[in-house]
Amino acid sequence: MGKLDGRVVLITGAARGQGEQEARLFAAEGARVVVADVLDDQGEELAKEIGAAYVHLDVSREEDWAAAVASAKAAYGRIDGLVNNAGILRFNALVDTPLAEFLQIVQVNQVGVFLGIKTLAPEIAEAGGGTIVNTASFTGLTGMAYVGAYAATKHAIVGLTRVAALELAEKGIRVNAVCPGAVDTAMSNPAQLSPGQDAEEASRALDAFYAKLVPLGRIGRPEDVARLALFLTGEDSSYITGQPFVIDGGWLAGVSVL
Structure with a gap:
């Protein structure tokens, strides 16, 4: 018996990296997974391998979210879980960051999470409740030089997570955030x-x-983050909502003198 037997979970940015490992783990734990990404070839290949559905989804586009929901419901009848994983990272000093670059990061990281919550929460409520896991970052709880735009969006995601948890609790929806440190993915x-x-x-x-x-x-490894996302999606975390969970190997704990 899997930890997610019977659940239908849509995972964004699932073609590679953390999203791929989340899709693999969730499917292994019995979930019916919807692999969502803009990398169609990789996403379709993964979906075929793990027995999942694939949908093309640019998380910054509201119409793509609507189409993804329609496709997912056509495949599985409902959606009761969401992992807002998609994101991008750019390195630049704040004063050297072009406005277009800043806005691109906001559109994918911050607007993408907002649209995911806005679009999926009514579907999850209609299914009887469920979970939303947002991918923030440990930079959403502290600062880091040369990733100002990225850190700003991740701080915003922590705030959105807390507000969504408060607003959606009465609908049976728990909302939490994973806050990874450095993880060995194609992004980093x-x-x-x-x-x-x-x-x-x-x-x-x-x-x-x-x-x-x-x-x-x-x-960190993508598998490390996937296991945390699984915990926050399953019943083991049934009394947890509105929380950011740091997973960074202790990096944020402080400075070692050794």
């Missing part, structure tokens, strides 16, 4: 986009770098 490690020796070397270099910063001595 672009070498993954060209698999092979370069990607392996880049991952080893990232591990060596974060071993100096993170108490647990390594960069």
